[in-house]
Amino acid sequence: MNLEPVGKIIDKHQCKRTALISILHDIQDRYHHLPKEALKKVASRLQMDPNDIYGVATFYKSFSLIPKGKHSITLCLGTACHVRGGQNILRELTKCLGIGPGQTTKDKQFSLNAVNCLGVCAIGPVMLVDGKFYGEMNPVKTKRMMEKLDTNRSGVRS
Amino acid sequence: MRKIKSASDLERWKEDILTKQKKHEMVLSVCGGTACHAYGCKEVRDRFAKVIQKIGGRHKIRLMFTGCRGFCEKGPIVTIQPQGIFYQKVQEKDVPLILSETIEKGKVLEHLLYEDGVTKQKVTSEKDIPFYQAQRRLVLGSNGRIEPTKIEDYVEMGGYQALAKVLFKMNPDQIIDEIKVSKLRGRGGAGFPTGLKWESCRNIPGDIKYVICNCDEGDPGAYMDRSLLEGNPHSILEGMIIGAFAMGANQGFIYVRHEYPLACRNAEVAITQARKAGFLGKNILGSGFDFDVEIAKGGGAFICGESTALIASIEGRPGEPRSKQIHTVEQGLWGKPTSINNVETWANVPLIIQKGSQWFSSIGTEKSKGTKIFSLVGKVKNTGLVEVPMGMTLKEIIFDIGGGPQNGKKIKAVQTGGPSGGCIPASLFNLPVDYDSLTQVGSMMGSGGMIVMDEGTCMVDVAKYFVHFLEEESCGKCLPCREGLKRMGEILDGITEGKGNEETLSLLEELATVVADTSLCGLGKTAPNPVISALRYFRQEFEEHLYQKRCPAAVCPSLIRYSISESDCTGCGACKKVCPTQAIEGEKKQNHRILSELCSKCGSCKEVCKANAVIVL
Numbered sequence: 001m002n003l004e005p006v007g008k009i010i011d012k013h014q015c016k017r018t019a020l021i022s023i024l025h026d027i028q029d030r031y032h033h034l035p036k037e038a039l040k041k042v043a044s045r046l047q048m049d050p051n052d053i054y055g056v057a058t059f060y061k062s063f064s065l066i067p068k069g070k071h072s073i074t075l076c077l078g079t080a081c082h083v084r085g086g087q088n089i090l091r092e093l094t095k096c097l098g099i100g101p102g103q104t105t106k107d108k109q110f111s112l113n114a115v116n117c118l119g120v121c122a123i124g125p126v127m128l129v130d131g132k133f134y135g136e137m138n139p140v141k142t143k144r145m146m147e148k149l150d151t152n153r154s155g156v157r158s
Numbered sequence: 159m160r161k162i163k164s165a166s167d168l169e170r171w172k173e174d175i176l177t178k179q180k181k182h183e184m185v186l187s188v189c190g191g192t193a194c195h196a197y198g199c200k201e202v203r204d205r206f207a208k209v210i211q212k213i214g215g216r217h218k219i220r221l222m223f224t225g226c227r228g229f230c231e232k233g234p235i236v237t238i239q240p241q242g243i244f245y246q247k248v249q250e251k252d253v254p255l256i257l258s259e260t261i262e263k264g265k266v267l268e269h270l271l272y273e274d275g276v277t278k279q280k281v282t283s284e285k286d287i288p289f290y291q292a293q294r295r296l297v298l299g300s301n302g303r304i305e306p307t308k309i310e311d312y313v314e315m316g317g318y319q320a321l322a323k324v325l326f327k328m329n330p331d332q333i334i335d336e337i338k339v340s341k342l343r344g345r346g347g348a349g350f351p352t353g354l355k356w357e358s359c360r361n362i363p364g365d366i367k368y369v370i371c372n373c374d375e376g377d378p379g380a381y382m383d384r385s386l387l388e389g390n391p392h393s394i395l396e397g398m399i400i401g402a403f404a405m406g407a408n409q410g411f412i413y414v415r416h417e418y419p420l421a422c423r424n425a426e427v428a429i430t431q432a433r434k435a436g437f438l439g440k441n442i443l444g445s446g447f448d449f450d451v452e453i454a455k456g457g458g459a460f461i462c463g464e465s466t467a468l469i470a471s472i473e474g475r476p477g478e479p480r481s482k483q484i485h486t487v488e489q490g491l492w493g494k495p496t497s498i499n500n501v502e503t504w505a506n507v508p509l510i511i512q513k514g515s516q517w518f519s520s521i522g523t524e525k526s527k528g529t530k531i532f533s534l535v536g537k538v539k540n541t542g543l544v545e546v547p548m549g550m551t552l553k554e555i556i557f558d559i560g561g562g563p564q565n566g567k568k569i570k571a572v573q574t575g576g577p578s579g580g581c582i583p584a585s586l587f588n589l590p591v592d593y594d595s596l597t598q599v600g601s602m603m604g605s606g607g608m609i610v611m612d613e614g615t616c617m618v619d620v621a622k623y624f625v626h627f628l629e630e631e632s633c634g635k636c637l638p639c640r641e642g643l644k645r646m647g648e649i650l651d652g653i654t655e656g657k658g659n660e661e662t663l664s665l666l667e668e669l670a671t672v673v674a675d676t677s678l679c680g681l682g683k684t685a686p687n688p689v690i691s692a693l694r695y696f697r698q699e700f701e702e703h704l705y706q707k708r709c710p711a712a713v714c715p716s717l718i719r720y721s722i723s724e725s726d727c728t729g730c731g732a733c734k735k736v737c738p739t740q741a742i743e744g745e746k747k748q749n750h751r752i753l754s755e756l757c758s759k760c761g762s763c764k765e766v767c768k769a770n771a772v773i774v775l
Contacts, residue, residue, distance in 0.1 A: 059476035060457025078378030122230030133196035
């Protein structure tokens with residue numbers, strides 16, 4: 001595994017321990033997960049025990065030790081989205097993708113995540129697909145969106 | 159960018175910016191809040207930029223991409239000054255028309271105006287829209303007037319003047335006195351007096367102290383802090399620098415959820431600009447005071463909003479809280495005195511310094527001063543961010559500003575305080591909103607989420623939702639929270655499936671008391687609140703689930719069944735078309751039927767049926 005980007009990420013954050021979470025975020029953005037070798041490198045550069053790094057990587061929900069899909073689908077299940085039927089969207093997504101929250105499709109194309117609030121409450125239920133927000137979702141809209149995804153597995157076109 | 163080395167330098171900079179801005183005959187602002195982004199505001203802005211350049215109007219017209227303006231439901235929002243025209247739901251295709259009609263000919267486009275829900279009249283100006291009329295947008299108001307990534311806009315509005323005032327005309331004790339007299343209380347939820355917190359932090363001996371801005375806005379259904387940090391990051395920085403000067407801190411951190419990428423980005427830009435301009439760094443404005451700010455990102459853990467967990471997270475550890483016998487103002491980040499304040503609290507500080515504590519304390523109620531921003535969301539017509547003086551009644555907020563219920567359904571409750579708060583029934587809507595009144599009725603102010611619920615919301619389901627939320631977010635350090643919430647969740651799961659007996663509710667209440675009494679940190683201590691308040695005001699709904707095996711709000715899947723009334727069905731086929739599971743059969747103009755074995759009970763058919771033929775049994 002080419003760990004050069006990891007070194008650059010650590011340099012960017014000036015090797016600071018306070019930046020550990022930011023460093024892990026950047027590594028995850030680069031590799032779509034936190035590779036073991038990368039974590040070892042972070043530990044040695046930050047002069048921390050690898051166990052402590054592992055503790056942080058597994059405590060925070062944003063991190064994943066297994067590779068994530070190329071495209072990420074994040075569903076908000078905050079209170080505002082919940083009272084407007086967020087669970088129905090989750091049911092539909094699970095059905096369409098064949099995976100549950102926190103899982104990745106076998107072809108490594110899509111990861112489904114359910115989070116507690118994306119902070120776009122006024123237009124809930126909200127879904128975030130590859131960094132773009134989609135508001136006022138309902139099961140039908142979700143199904144149509146997933147159909148588009150399926151025929152064109154390179155992302156969603158709205 | 160020029161480096162500002164004194165108070166008079168700052169004054170001159172402001173004058174220069176004002177002279178430059180006067181050249182613009184017109185200001186066109188496109189709201190760039192996250193909700194507007196979802197509706198395509200970026201495309202609208204880009205199109206405007208292109209068209210303005212084409213007509214060579216760049217010198218006359220200023221195009222602004224502002225932070226969130228609050229009326230998120232009507233986005234993308236475009237305003238035109240000095241005419242004061244407010245356009246809503248603007249799409250990219252509307253841009254040429256706005257240019258040719260409104261900007262060139264001064265004609266107002268009726269179809270883009272807001273329509274009053276009651277009078278059905280079109281409203282041209284923002285200030286005449288009922289949603290804005292009853293608000294007092296002291297903190298949030300600037301969002302629509304500045305571009306968050308342009309420090310010049312903030313300075314033009316009088317930004318960093320409060321900083322110059324404290325550095326050259328006040329000493330730390332005077333600043334703390336001013337904040338104490340203003341009676342500003344923490345906007346993050348608990349409502350601790352900010353001045354007292356600062357005073358304790360100042361009085362602890364030590365050379366190294368820290369200030370932290372808590373933007374780990376984890377409460378689901380709340381997004382005020384996000385909008386403030388995204389839309390006006392300099393106001394928060396200015397507040398932090400003032401606080402740091404008063405307490406003797408030289409380093410600050412802004413802790414932001416990583417789910418808020420735009421807030422992170424705008425805060426980073428603001429910090430870089432403030433450093434270049436001399437508001438951060440060594441010898442700020444030539445006063446001899448040094449202070450700098452860094453951004454620390456969260457990792458998706460709700461518990462990190464708790465002060466000791468937040469500190470652990472900045473230190474690069476798992477966000478587990480510790481016992482608070484020793485407060486963070488004594489031993490905080492790396493064991494040093496630390497003052498953690500919420501985003502909205504910091505944003506209030508420059509206002510108080512500039513306008514005075516007397517002015518600030520003239521707004522609000524006896525014990526709760528100033529304004530509070532709420533995220534008014536859920537089953538209400540006008541959703542968005544509202545800023546109102548403390549003491550306004552729930553009724554005014556939900557009905558006058560929020561416009562009342564959606565789709566004619568009856569509003570039955572409002573949830574405040576997030577997972578630590580509770581549901582307040584409609585019968586108590588005359589309650590003035592302040593820290594103490596909300597606590598009295600079993601809820602709390604919290605950070606400002608206000609989720610409206612109508613007769614289609616099941617209160618048992620809401621209680622279950624919060625318990626599962628907290629069960630998942632519990633860090634697992636102490637047993638009552640880790641195990642107690644799990645068991646409470648199991649009981650509530652059972653109730654929503656109609657399982658349980660006479661003892662179920664008392665067992666649930668007993669568990670709730672134990673969890674509240676014996677948990678280590680605030681998360682566990684307040685975790686049972688949503689259940690306790692739901693049982694207090696909506697016990698009947700719990701009993702209906704248990705004894706009659708029915709969910710009156712028609713939400714809990716195990717207890718409901720969808721059906722189509724033969725006498726009402728017109729055979730239009732709308733339901734068949736939308737059903738995601740193909741569970742509806744029937745020929746055009748013939749009666750339709752739901753196949754219950756395929757039905758996922760999502761309610762899509764009920765929503766589209768114009769004849770109201772879909773019934774829930």
